[in-house]
Amino acid sequence: MDSLAFRQLHLDFHTPELGEPLASDFDRRAFQETLQLAAVDSVTLTARCHHGYLYYDSKLPARHPDLTFDLLMEQIAACHEVGIRAPVYVTVGWDALVAAQHPEWLEQKPDGSYFGHDVGQLRPGWKKLCLASPYMLYLKEQLADLIRHVGTELDGLFFDIVWQDACYCNHCLALMKQRCVDAENEQEVFAFAKQVAADFKQEISRFVWELAPSCPVFYNDGNMTPDLRDSLSAYSHLEIESLPSSNWGYQHFPVAARYARTLGKEYLGMTGKFHKGWADFGGYKNRTALEYECFLALALGAKCSIGDQMYPDGLLQKETYARIGEVYRTVKKKEPFCRDVVPIVECAVFYQKSRQKQAEKISAALSGAVRMLNEAHIQFDVVDQTADFTIYPLLILPDDVCLTSDLSAKMDAYMAGGGKVIFCGQTALTGTLAGSPVEASTVSEYEKEYFKVGTEPHEHIWYGRGVHAEPCIGSRTIAELWRPYFNRTYQHYYGHFDAPPKEQSGFPAIVRNQQASFFSHPIFTLYANESPRIYRGCVIKEVLAHLGRQIVESQAPSSADLLLNEQKKQNRYLLHVLHYIPEQRARNLAVIEDGMPLFQQEITLRLPKMIKHVMLAEAGIELPFTEAAGSITFTIPEVSGHGMVVLTYEASTDLGGA
Numbered sequence: 001m002d003s004l005a006f007r008q009l010h011l012d013f014h015t016p017e018l019g020e021p022l023a024s025d026f027d028r029r030a031f032q033e034t035l036q037l038a039a040v041d042s043v044t045l046t047a048r049c050h051h052g053y054l055y056y057d058s059k060l061p062a063r064h065p066d067l068t069f070d071l072l073m074e075q076i077a078a079c080h081e082v083g084i085r086a087p088v089y090v091t092v093g094w095d096a097l098v099a100a101q102h103p104e105w106l107e108q109k110p111d112g113s114y115f116g117h118d119v120g121q122l123r124p125g126w127k128k129l130c131l132a133s134p135y136m137l138y139l140k141e142q143l144a145d146l147i148r149h150v151g152t153e154l155d156g157l158f159f160d161i162v163w164q165d166a167c168y169c170n171h172c173l174a175l176m177k178q179r180c181v182d183a184e185n186e187q188e189v190f191a192f193a194k195q196v197a198a199d200f201k202q203e204i205s206r207f208v209w210e211l212a213p214s215c216p217v218f219y220n221d222g223n224m225t226p227d228l229r230d231s232l233s234a235y236s237h238l239e240i241e242s243l244p245s246s247n248w249g250y251q252h253f254p255v256a257a258r259y260a261r262t263l264g265k266e267y268l269g270m271t272g273k274f275h276k277g278w279a280d281f282g283g284y285k286n287r288t289a290l291e292y293e294c295f296l297a298l299a300l301g302a303k304c305s306i307g308d309q310m311y312p313d314g315l316l317q318k319e320t321y322a323r324i325g326e327v328y329r330t331v332k333k334k335e336p337f338c339r340d341v342v343p344i345v346e347c348a349v350f351y352q353k354s355r356q357k358q359a360e361k362i363s364a365a366l367s368g369a370v371r372m373l374n375e376a377h378i379q380f381d382v383v384d385q386t387a388d389f390t391i392y393p394l395l396i397l398p399d400d401v402c403l404t405s406d407l408s409a410k411m412d413a414y415m416a417g418g419g420k421v422i423f424c425g426q427t428a429l430t431g432t433l434a435g436s437p438v439e440a441s442t443v444s445e446y447e448k449e450y451f452k453v454g455t456e457p458h459e460h461i462w463y464g465r466g467v468h469a470e471p472c473i474g475s476r477t478i479a480e481l482w483r484p485y486f487n488r489t490y491q492h493y494y495g496h497f498d499a500p501p502k503e504q505s506g507f508p509a510i511v512r513n514q515q516a517s518f519f520s521h522p523i524f525t526l527y528a529n530e531s532p533r534i535y536r537g538c539v540i541k542e543v544l545a546h547l548g549r550q551i552v553e554s555q556a557p558s559s560a561d562l563l564l565n566e567q568k569k570q571n572r573y574l575l576h577v578l579h580y581i582p583e584q585r586a587r588n589l590a591v592i593e594d595g596m597p598l599f600q601q602e603i604t605l606r607l608p609k610m611i612k613h614v615m616l617a618e619a620g621i622e623l624p625f626t627e628a629a630g631s632i633t634f635t636i637p638e639v640s641g642h643g644m645v646v647l648t649y650e651a652s653t654d655l656g657g658a
Helices: 028-037 071-081 096-101 137-152 170-179 186-211 226-234 253-259 288-298 318-337 364-375 404-414 521-529 534-549
Strands: 007-014 040-047 088-090 157-162 218-219 238-241 267-272 303-309 347-352 380-383 395-398 420-422 438-443 449-454 460-462 466-469 475-484 501-512 514-521 552-554 559-565 571-577 597-606 611-616 625-628 629-642 641-651
Touching: 007 088, 007 267, 007 318, 007 404, 071 226, 071 552, 088 137, 137 186, 157 186, 157 267, 186 218, 218 364, 218 611, 238 253, 253 288, 253 364, 253 438, 267 288, 267 597, 288 303, 288 318, 288 559, 288 571, 303 318, 303 571, 303 629, 318 641, 347 364, 364 380, 364 395, 364 521, 364 534, 395 534, 404 641, 420 521, 420 534, 466 501, 466 514, 466 571, 475 534, 501 534, 514 534, 521 625, 571 597, 611 625
Parallel strands: 007 040, 007 303, 040 088, 088 157, 157 218, 238 267, 267 303, 347 380, 347 395, 395 420, 420 514
Antiparallel strands: 438 466, 449 460, 449 475, 475 501, 501 514, 552 597, 559 571, 571 641, 597 629, 611 641, 625 629, 629 641
16 A cells, blocks of 8 residues: 655755844745645655754754744644645754764775765765764764654654765774774775664664654665665665756666665655756756656656755745646646556566665666666566566676676576576676576677677677677577777777777677577677667567567657556556657756657557556547457557556456566
8 A cells, every 4th residue: 555645845954054043934824835836745844954953943952053943843733734744854974063073973084084075066065974983872862852852743754865985984993893894805894884874774763663663764875776675674665866967867767766666665756846956046947857757756656756945034936836736736647547556577687786885876787778678668677686586587687797606596596497687798707607608708809899690791889898708509699799900009090990890700799598698798888878779679689589579569769668567456557658858958967848749659568467448547538459369459649748558457367478
């Protein structure tokens, strides 16, 4: 049963001391009317901000010096009066007040300098507090004070900036010594830091739930990775912070949401109202972009959240909330078709737990694999090593996956049970798969090589270094690898780019057997970076070689999202069709200004149930359809931005199919 609200607002209020009354223009009725204008049903309100201040009537010294009334409780009361939930925001890792008063609690790099958010236009910025320091006791004191103060009105706690860097402060060094962690070993220190963060979450949840047993709790570190597994029991639900016009980009949320939905928790997608990122005052995201970000969240089984930051005077900007309301009133109409959904999938992409904190939100390899499948309208999840592989007939390993002994054993068991795998040469260098179509892989001497598919007369370039591998007996070479005349050097170069292909290398570029397909080069990373269409075509050909027909077949463009869910209680499937195209109009960010219409889209679905009715969801228009060989075909006359097709089935029928 859904417990998260569908239309949420995340209201930051990170406000330094200004020397004038804070929120002096706050008016309960105006606050309510503005939120109702935005059609929100939950608002996350700030209790403790990055500046380290408290926004309620506390006796603790961190109470904001400019606050003359109990702002938090006024806001909570205003929300509850009109039926809006009001969970509470608490900063953790950034606290400017504590950083100034207790520099010994800050994370330190090996050279003694501090970790912090102090780059580019954000200089000066926040300094990062160490979660292994006595800071936890300070935080607990404030948490206990907050929970007592809010009492029965507490709807939840959102903890922000909850991660641990590779810290070498005195507290961490002492704890490392106690736990026999080698402080000279970088990988051990990274693993230690992640365990510190996981232990912190477990302890804070234990502390909170002793005081407020039913309080929802979430911890945010700005990403959604397999590291979450170490502390998943400390979460009541998941919130995917993903502002695509900031440093997340439009490739992040599809990965994070497809992964989050495999973890057994309710989840929401959090974007922002800002043209760029957090607290971009005066920057307003285009309505169409907000639509896409919210509708994509619904299609991926998530609830919606839009971030804003309140001005110091306590007023909400009508322009912002009118725009949010335009989107959220549409979301409200779509909600009945988005409750209690489960995705229909045919394969999975593997997401490996990182050995250190990545500077990028997701790797190029993972992004490239997800993009390829989504553009081909394949239905898939993103899974980690803890997942049950056997429910997926095909598993795709992005080319940055390392075959550890544990993963190799699990993969071998999966393949022994009939599972199929697609992987790349870089992965083959790290270990072996029992069902691999190649053996004896070595790194290629060439920075770039070429390949020819089948009997095609023309070659295609690999935009990066790959491996040379020997095909196993019984495998089939799909594409041959060609070597160039030479590598480009200052002493030996050819034209503007690279030397052309000279001859076959004797090694395969793509090879397949009944259980696996192998690519000699890091095709997913190269697709993320360069996007040759031939790369996607080659991967999808291998996907279909192992799957047969895909669940969703269409001539819709690769820029369209086609996502299939099921509402079992209502005996129906929901096909979401979205067509919005992010454009790199600015140097540093993509924007969406228009939803691109699609006309007369013929869709064929392979479904295990006998379909009774096909209908355009919001319009209520019945669509004619035909059935043949376990498939159903219908035509959508028009999709403007986002459309949903409802396919109602006979509860007792099961045709086998997907």
